[in-house]
Amino acid sequence: MTFFTDSLPLYLNGAWYTLLITLGGCALAFVISMVVGIVGAMRNPWALAAATVYVEVFRGVAALVLMFWLFYAMPLVTGYRLEPVFAAILALGLNVGAYGAENVRGAINAVPKAQYEATIALNFSAFQRMRRCILPQAWAQMLPTFGNLAIELMKGSAVVSLIAVSDITFVAQQLRTFSGETLLAFASALVMYFVIAQLIVFFVRMAERRANRRLGRLPAPAKPSWVARALISAGREKEGAA
Known part of the structure; x- marks a missing residue:
């Protein structure tokens, strides 16, 4: 118990960086997904070719290698070094954005032709x-x-510790090194990643319900509880007796 209370501030600081990278990467990936996905759904061959090149390139490149290239190799070419957090957001956003673009293109093409x-x-x-x-x-x-x-991007952010970003994984590794509590250090990290994933699931499901409600796809009404059924039955019996 002492390990958790002593290390909680460090894990919260790591969670802040994980959330920052997750939100930044998701925002970048969303913009790229929508733009490239819509362009990829066009009938213009040049637009389709441009979208296909982006998707195939960044979907075929490992996010970790891309992050290393942006952080370590690009300064050798441009003479300018990116901040570690920005390099992580850029690498994850570009990589996940390629997958998201295919999702957008497929969803647009799935709309019935009669709507067009x-x-x-x-x-x-x-x-x-x-x-x-x-x-x-x-x-x-x-x-x-x-x-x-979004969940995959959040879990993929664990590799940003390799470019010295103090995320949850980085904190767990440091605590394992200095305290020797390998099991507790990484168990705490697992729990924090799980909690963040559940938050993402919660907000996505809220967005799903709102989108379906706007389209008129309301869920079936819930069945009344046994209390409600008893009250309804008593009311009907009273009306019949009257």
Whole structure:
């Protein structure tokens, strides 16, 4: 118990860096996903080629190697060294954004063709067609995969300790070295990663319910509890006796 109370401030500081990298990487990945995914869904061959090149390049490169290249190799080329946190956000965002772009493209293509035809019949512009009809329907399909990608990005942030970012994994390694409590050090890290993952799941599910509600996909009404059923039954018996 003493280990947890003494090390809690260090783990909270590490959790702050993990959250910062996760949120920054998710924001970058989301922007890239939407832009590249929408471009990839176009019929223009040049736009499709550009989106395909980005997806294949960054989906085929390991995030750890990309992060090492940005932090260690790029200064040799440009003479400018990125901050460790920014290099981590950039590497994870570029990598996960390639997977997210395929998610966006697939969700857009999954919208029924009749919806496109209806927007053309209503004389919508291409921008209006995408913003007011296609994206709202595709958004509900994108969210579950976006949630999974956000969790994968958060777990992937554990490698940022290799470029001296004091995240949760870095704190666990330091505590293991100085205290010798390997089991407790990494068990605490596992618990903190699990808690952060559950927070991501909670917010993604809230977004899913909101998206489905706006599309009219409301869940089936919950069954009344036994108390409610008893009250309803008593009320009906009273009405029958009257």
